[in-house]
Amino acid sequence: MKNKLKISLRKIEEEDIPTLIEIEKTASSKTYSAMLTEKEWLDELAKGNAMVYAIIMDGEIVGDISYEMKNKNTAYISGLCVNSKYKGQGIGKEAIKILLEDLKEVKIVELLTHPDNAAAMHIYKFFGFKQVGKPKENYFGDGEPRIKMIFKK
């Protein structure tokens, strides 16, 4: 049984970017295109409709999670990453849980993930996300497929 985690989310600031890049480096793989440049983070922060959070555990940034509102009824989870040294402790699951509570008034929550990303697929299915259609090849131009998942209330 996993211990009860004390996880919280806080909006990221520009000063967090170097830490976030170090965390993303630990998670980079064939199934995950990590955010490894300052420019990508600054562009993300500059988007008017994006909410970008650091995942905090015991006062330390252990990951990041973000979403965008596509319209009044639809949110898109645009990022989720946990420092690989803390993976498998329930942090990703808890962060999604907190985000979905924040989005409880939103009717549709969407995301894209790599079909071979077993841990991510497991978490999303746990919360009721369903796969839509077949994976699309080279979705982000990284040569890898992505599958859309939707959670409808």
Ligand SMILES: CC(C)(COP(=O)(O)OP(=O)(O)OC[C@H]1O[C@@H](n2cnc3c(N)ncnc32)[C@H](O)[C@@H]1OP(=O)(O)O)[C@@H](O)C(=O)NCCC(=O)NCCS
């Ligand atoms: C995916 C990711 C966010 C998960 O974070 P995490 O904190 O390790 O996840 P948790 O510990 O909360 O939960 C992992 C769950 O996946 C399950 N899991 C892990 N590996 C699995 C596998 N190969 N097959 C099936 N389930 C698996 C675990 O058993 C756990 O589920 P449980 O609590 O029901 O037992 C993290 O590994 C990560 O940052 N990966 C790289 C970035 C990424 O892929 N992000 C997602 C983009 S869509």
